[in-house]
Amino acid sequence: MVSNYELFKSIAGKLNCHTPSVSLFRDVFNQTHDAFIVIDTEGLVIFWNRSAERLFGYTNETLQGKAIPIFTDSNFLKTSLKELAEKRDSKVQEIQGKDSQGKPIDIEINIDGIVNDDGNIIAYSIMVRDIGVRKWNEE
8 A cells, every 4th residue: 555655646636636535545445356454553444445345244334443353363463463563574375264154265365564654554454355266276
């Protein structure tokens, strides 16, 4: 997200906006095919897009301010955030998640930090792609 800030700023300028707005970012992320989640530094949901709703069966409103319930390994997110904070490098990994009914889902997850002007991580972005069909084809 941080690496694409200039692109979003440019798009906003073309839309005659002087600064990118929260609603512009929300609309863009709601239109993406991949699940997009933003969590705070404690791991609690700030934003959960429509693709995340479709993939996992939880609504944005249901998860606001709550922990993400999609990981089969309860320590995965905590460990990933710690590694990311130490290395300052995004984490991309194929794992098995679960939907709201507990059904397993093969996913590729990309976790990255969102930093402020001082370079401090203030939140995390999580992009999730359903790779079930690809995994099925590989088998």
